Amino acid sequence: MDKSLLSKSLLGASFTLLAIGTGLLLWQPASLDSSPLSDNTPIRQSAGPIPEKAELPTSEYLQDRNQPQTLQSTTAVLQAGDSLSRTLSRLGVNNRQIAELLQSDEHQVLSSLKPGQKLTTEILTPSDDLQRLTLSETREQTHVFTKSAQGFSYQLDITPMETVLAYKEATIQSSLFVDGVRAGISEKLLAQVTDIFRWDIDFALDVRKGDRFALLYEQKMIDGEKVATGNIIAAQFVNNGRVFEAMRYQAGERTDYFTRDGLSLRRAFIRSPVDFTRVSSQFNPNRLHPIFKTTRPHQGVDYSAPINTPVQSSGDGKVSFVGEMKGYGNTVIIDHGQGYTTLYAHLNGFAENLIAGRSVAQGETIAYVGQTGWATGPHLHYEFRINGVYQNPETVDIPFDSPMTKDELVAFLPYAQKLSKRLKGSHSQDFSEYLARLER
Numbered sequence: 001m002d003k004s005l006l007s008k009s010l011l012g013a014s015f016t017l018l019a020i021g022t023g024l025l026l027w028q029p030a031s032l033d034s035s036p037l038s039d040n041t042p043i044r045q046s047a048g049p050i051p052e053k054a055e056l057p058t059s060e061y062l063q064d065r066n067q068p069q070t071l072q073s074t075t076a077v078l079q080a081g082d083s084l085s086r087t088l089s090r091l092g093v094n095n096r097q098i099a100e101l102l103q104s105d106e107h108q109v110l111s112s113l114k115p116g117q118k119l120t121t122e123i124l125t126p127s128d129d130l131q132r133l134t135l136s137e138t139r140e141q142t143h144v145f146t147k148s149a150q151g152f153s154y155q156l157d158i159t160p161m162e163t164v165l166a167y168k169e170a171t172i173q174s175s176l177f178v179d180g181v182r183a184g185i186s187e188k189l190l191a192q193v194t195d196i197f198r199w200d201i202d203f204a205l206d207v208r209k210g211d212r213f214a215l216l217y218e219q220k221m222i223d224g225e226k227v228a229t230g231n232i233i234a235a236q237f238v239n240n241g242r243v244f245e246a247m248r249y250q251a252g253e254r255t256d257y258f259t260r261d262g263l264s265l266r267r268a269f270i271r272s273p274v275d276f277t278r279v280s281s282q283f284n285p286n287r288l289h290p291i292f293k294t295t296r297p298h299q300g301v302d303y304s305a306p307i308n309t310p311v312q313s314s315g316d317g318k319v320s321f322v323g324e325m326k327g328y329g330n331t332v333i334i335d336h337g338q339g340y341t342t343l344y345a346h347l348n349g350f351a352e353n354l355i356a357g358r359s360v361a362q363g364e365t366i367a368y369v370g371q372t373g374w375a376t377g378p379h380l381h382y383e384f385r386i387n388g389v390y391q392n393p394e395t396v397d398i399p400f401d402s403p404m405t406k407d408e409l410v411a412f413l414p415y416a417q418k419l420s421k422r423l424k425g426s427h428s429q430d431f432s433e434y435l436a437r438l439e440r
Helices: 003-012 057-066 084-090 095-104 176-182 187-194 406-426 427-440
Strands: 013-021 023-028 072-075 116-123 128-138 141-148 151-158 162-171 210-220 225-239 242-251 256-260 278-281 301-304 310-312 315-324 327-339 340-350 366-367 379-386 390-392
Touching: 013 141, 084 095, 095 151, 162 176, 162 225, 162 406, 176 187, 187 210, 187 225, 210 406, 210 427, 225 406, 225 427, 242 406, 315 340, 327 366
Parallel strands: none
Antiparallel strands: 013 023, 072 116, 116 128, 128 141, 141 151, 162 210, 210 225, 225 242, 242 256, 278 301, 301 379, 310 366, 315 327, 327 340, 340 366, 340 379, 379 390
């Protein structure tokens, strides 16, 4: 071919501009047609779609990633009605990471949040990237979610709790609870006091101004900080000049309170089977009946209390009667064995599924205070019988419950001596002098 003709053919050809990733430009003939194009021939575009523009990171994103990251910790105390997602959003956690947290929560700990618990986030800023979430359920137990390649990993952290013995004492001027709290004793411990000595002391009637008590109890500590109280280990209660002692001890499979001689403080019967406001009528064989105005023996004790106050079984036994009796109204009778029976009358209603023949435990709710039968006001009428003979529930000698075996007693006595010495050594000088005067 003539060189001049070839040159003209190439110069007259149509070319398409291609963009290469390297930024170079390449011209390519759109047609290899050998005939030259006229000036009016349109240029044809190359076939195929125009590629879309790739999504690139924003300048703000690149700027956050390139800046120095700091770990910021924030804690929120959960309130009633707070939800996990709303609380985490408030703490700066994005929706994607909230979803990852829920996906990693195999034990469902984040699905059962309670008021008072604490949520702590540790977030890298300014990139807002959650690194760790901590749920403090208690001071002792913490749930930790840590960022990992798969989302978040879960770990339960248990902080060791140390138990030490602490000591408190108080003098009663107005009431056990008022003066106990004033002395720095928790209501939980004071409730234990009434439960320990309830077989010997009627805390509604027997407590006097000037009575004193001393407690050696468990104090729970974490990192040197008090976090909870445990059980009373040893206690003394001076009631109207009488000194009662109690020592907590595990004998066999049961844990109970004993005197320093190994006698159980627990009796076979509770002295008062209801939380009453006052004794409205005492045991009296010659009482004038309030309705019939005749001398009729009152062979029990009447405990005045609001309607529907729970009534407890005073001892272990079997229900022998449930129903209505003339004069008594709604009544329950329990046979405790060995000739002991108790009766509960004027009841408003019975505990669910309470039927004759059913066994009940000491302290179990069997009924509720009412005003049925020949009653002038809401109260519990309580009778105590031994071999069919009526006894005064307030003064009858109540047998001890489950005494120690000989082997248990041999192991207990050295322990009791050591614990008694520890309690005595904790007394204030005033309390020690008070006890010394009583022993003279």
